[in-house]
Amino acid sequence: MDELILTGAGLTVEDVAAVARDGRPVALSSEATKRMRAASQLAARLAEGDEPVYGLNTGVGALRGVRQSAQDAGRFTRLTIQSHRTSHGDPLPGEVGRAALLHRVNALCRGRSMVRPEVAEAFAAALNEGVAPRLPPIGSLGQSDLPAMAELIDALRARGLVLQRGEPLALLNGNSLSVGIGALALADTGRLLDACDVVGALSLEGFAGNPSVLHPQVAEVNWIESPTEDAQTHNRSLRPL
Numbered sequence: 001m002d003e004l005i006l007t008g009a010g011l012t013v014e015d016v017a018a019v020a021r022d023g024r025p026v027a028l029s030s031e032a033t034k035r036m037r038a039a040s041q042l043a044a045r046l047a048e049g050d051e052p053v054y055g056l057n058t059g060v061g062a063l064r065g066v067r068q069s070a071q072d073a074g075r076f077t078r079l080t081i082q083s084h085r086t087s088h089g090d091p092l093p094g095e096v097g098r099a100a101l102l103h104r105v106n107a108l109c110r111g112r113s114m115v116r117p118e119v120a121e122a123f124a125a126a127l128n129e130g131v132a133p134r135l136p137p138i139g140s141l142g143q144s145d146l147p148a149m150a151e152l153i154d155a156l157r158a159r160g161l162v163l164q165r166g167e168p169l170a171l172l173n174g175n176s177l178s179v180g181i182g183a184l185a186l187a188d189t190g191r192l193l194d195a196c197d198v199v200g201a202l203s204l205e206g207f208a209g210n211p212s213v214l215h216p217q218v219a220e221v222n223w224i225e226s227p228t229e230d231a232q233t234h235n236r237s238l239r240p241l
Helices: 013-022 030-048 070-082 094-108 117-128 146-157 167-172 176-206 216-221
Strands: 004-006 026-028 223-227 236-240
Touching (some): 004 013, 013 176, 026 094, 026 117, 030 117, 070 146, 070 167, 094 146, 094 176, 117 146, 146 176
Parallel strands (some): 004 026
16 A cells, blocks of 8 residues: 555544554655654753743643753653553554554644654554554543553553653643544444445345435425414425425
């Protein structure tokens, strides 16, 4: 299959199903790489500045007022991810993890998360190598996708992904699991609807049915006039049978 070029926009339900289930390869667009590079350079400057930036040079949640030094960055990055790994239960199918992974990397390609392009490239490489993160579905921490996203990030860290200041928060804060589940459900629904059309057509053919009843003009004329509730105006409106 040809590569799916990720730009930060235009991702379709069919794209998600093709990558998550059929292994369609992905690649980052050059424009997306440039946007992420510029945003990550801005993040590096802000991190060293005096102005507090949530999750970049400060803590998160109750620690939002605590300044994080460059020396603490590695520890803070690790603890940010570990503290959000609160989900449990039987893991979701691997295709769901791949769908979430695809949605997250496409969102990063918008260049609004101050994440280095190397992080997005690691996400894309995991997809192309067939990685299928298995995410526990039960549990919430402020926002339902946070624990699952922490599990997804931890799976990539186990593959050697090293994050810098501010990147854990950018990767955690997203609804990629929900979007991935919804996209795959919509893909299945579309296939079922197509199958229903085929079954209906074959059934009509098998019983030598008369297809003229399905002509669009039949539906167009299948209306009757009926009086409205306002009898004084004697207005008449159309309503379906």
